[in-house]
Every structure is written in structure tokens, then in C-alpha cells.
Amino acid sequence: MRVPGLAVPDLTVRDRTAVELMDDPGCDLAALERTYAQFRAVNAVVAGWQWAYRRHVRPLLRADRVTTVLDVGSGGGDLARALARWARRDGRRVEVTGIDPDPRAHAWATRQPPVPGVGFRCAGSGDLVAEGRRFDVVVSNHVLHHLDEAALRALLADSRALARARVAHSDIARGAWAYRLFRVGTRPLASGSFVHEDGLTSIRRSYTPAELAAAAGPGWRVERPWPARNLLLDDGPAPDGVG
Template identity: 85%
Template sequence: MTLPDLRTRDRTAVELMDDPDCDLPALERTYAQFRAVNAVVAGWQLAYRRHVRPLLREDRVTTILDVGCGGGDLARALARWARRDGRRAQVTGIDPDRRAHAWAARQPPVPGVDFRCAHSSDLVAEGLRFDVVVSNHVLHHLDEPDLRTLLEDSRALARARVAHSDIARGAWAYRLFSWGTRPLAAGSFIREDGLTSIRRSYTPAELAAAAGPGWRVERPWPARNLLLDDELPGDALPGDAPAGDGPR
């Protein structure tokens, strides 16, 4: 395998799934594979334990927004983990891509999860608020202006915490993903787009610089960036907060 030049972020690379005319069956197979791949590489169980579970309550519903939810695997996982822990959560997954929304909405329903075809700015315009705002593998898709818009929207939408998880660019991430996803390559975009994603992704220092003041980058998992908003009150949610005014 020839390793590409990973010293700088490849802003020009385009993922196949972002093409509005891409092969729909391959795209839907890609959505179907996200759950297994993300369970291995995304490290969300650790991020959930550290940054989401402390906000969950037995006596009130904690509202969670998953931005750019794709096939909805993270939204469903967060609801399952909260229910396993005896906590009450309402998770809303949004994605502006109608193909992603249609696929997510067709999957077997999970209690406490709903999906909308929407952009984060649409929810800001509606005046909606959520206790927690998260995303997975969204940041590397964005150019700098769109990244700033997402971060501004996240702060406007979140009461207590923002946690955006993404790939950290590096040679080992590229090699391991290339090797580990070979069995999934046929009839899917998962391998080719995953490698493109790594080329497009930020190093921790690049992401911290792009996000700006008030944002902090953690490394919770090898080859992962977790961008957190340090200007929100964290787990200091008001005890009399409503059960959530996000969409049901």
C-alpha cells in the first residue's frame, strides 16, 4: 500500500457518498456498515461514559441532538446505553441529506430516538435547545466556514455540553483502516470513503486552531479527536429544566 502524504489536510478530496448521484444501493450498504465500523473505531462508549452519562437523570429526560447522523447508528446507540443505565434520554438525529434520513427512518424504531431531515441552522432558526449536542465523523467533511457555522450552531443549541468526535489524521490510522476494512470494500463506500476521510481529517493541533477559543480537543481513543466546548456549564444542568423542548 502506498501511503499518501498526510502531513497536510487534503481539503480537495471528496467522498463518494457525498456525490448526490452516487450508487444508492452502495450508499445504503455503507450506512448499514456504519454501526459495526463505528463500534470499533469511533470510541463512543468511552465518550458516552465521560461526557454524556454524567448528564443523564432518572427523574427527567435529557435531550440529545446528533448532528449529521447519517444512518443513525450513534443516535440509536446513545438511547440504548441510556436505557441500559436506567436513565431517561430523548435523542434526535438530524441530517440534511434526504438519502441518509430516508434510510435511518426505515430502520426498526428504537424507543427515545427520532430523525429529522434538517441542518443544524434550521433548528437554531426554530429556537430549539437540547441538553447535549454531539456528532460523529462530521467535522472532516466541512471547510473552515462551515466548521465555524456548525460550532456556532452547536453552542446555540446546547444547554450543557457539545462533543464532536472525529478522526485524527495519521499514518497508523490510514494503514489500520485500509487493512481492517478490506472485507467490507465490495459493493460499499466504507473503505474508500474512510481513507478519504482520514486524508481530509484534522490533527489535534489543527482542529484546536480551527475551532478557536473556548474549545478543547481530547484524545479519548487512538486516532480520534473529541472536540468539547469548555464555555458551557458542563454537568451543571438546572434541576428544574424542562424535559426537553427538542422535537419528539
């Protein structure tokens, strides 16, 4: 039986053609900035990064040396700031760099109150590879579903080139209940920002665990912390002093 208000579109196939409003260079800037502002609360509920931090990032952090973390596609910067706060709470030393090629995201992130150990650049992952940069840990949140197949392969190759010890890309796992719950839970945010509409588009664009594993290829593994999440992981050889 179909429950009124809970019907979902066909999610059996990933929707590669749907475009998020915030990805439009000409979208309403005020609505975009309200979206960035709301990401911290929304991601705290849906992204599960406290769990991912405890399981996959914190074990690499040290109190006696600085661990470098790169947040790719950092958007409004909420994950970069959160990682630095959690590490400081745990007595660990980190430097987190958030990069985003969208100047609108970079401008918003750098206007926010500074957090010790966090910096931002308007750049893409390929720019840092070209510079020969390396980081102990490379992460991203809700980036993978934005990318077409070629861009995904490029990001994963860049991530391996940039990371000394670990890569952790967290994203939505496509599914009917994720769609239903997000639609109901974010309805109050439907006016004045892109969170509600773009979130539903994101779910349609996102991968199932099997699809993501196949797209990523050999050496990558997908963990599923809970039904609506994918965590794509790759561990390189840890350098001296890390791990």
C-alpha cells in the first residue's frame, strides 16, 4: 500500500542527469549561503562523521606531532572545523585544510569565525597534486555523488596521490527510506535554502554500496555505517610517526 506523502521516485537506477541547485553558478547567492549555514546542523544528523572520525581518523592522530588532514570539496567548512574541534578535545594535534574550487564556498567559509588549526583554499584536488602536496589523511563529505564517472576517477586518483595514510570519502547511499526520511525531516528548511530540494536530488544521484565499490575499483572498500551511508576507504602505507 502506498502511504500518501511517502511515495518516492524510481531509485533502482542512479539519476546521473539531475542537477543540484547549488551547483548552478547563477543560483541565488543568499539562498546558497543559507544552505552553507544549515549544513552544520544537517550534517551532524545525517553524515555520521563523529563515528567515522572515531573509527578512521582519530587512531591516526597523535598528541606529540601534527597530523595533516585535507577536506576535499569542503563547502561551507563545517566538517573541517568539526574535525579540528574533535581532535583538540581528544588532546590530538591536527592541521586541517579545506579546499573547494567554488569561490562562493571559499568566500563563505573564510568569513566564519576562525577555528585553530583550520585553513581554507579555493582549489581543487588536482591543483594540490600538481604542487606536490601530501597530507596524512584525505577526507570528503557529500562530494562523490556530484561527480560524473571521469571526475570520480580523477578525484580518487588525486586522493591516493595526496594521502600518506588514509582516504575516507563519506556520502549518501541511495535508498527509498533515506529519501522518505530526508524529505520529511528537512521540510522545515524548504523555504529560503537549497537543503531540502538539493538533498533529495543528492539521494537520486548517489550510489548504492555495490555501485560505489564497482565505480571506485580495486583497492577501495566500502563500509556501510548504517543503511543511508557509504564510506569509501583506502589505506596507503602509513609514514613514520603516523598510526
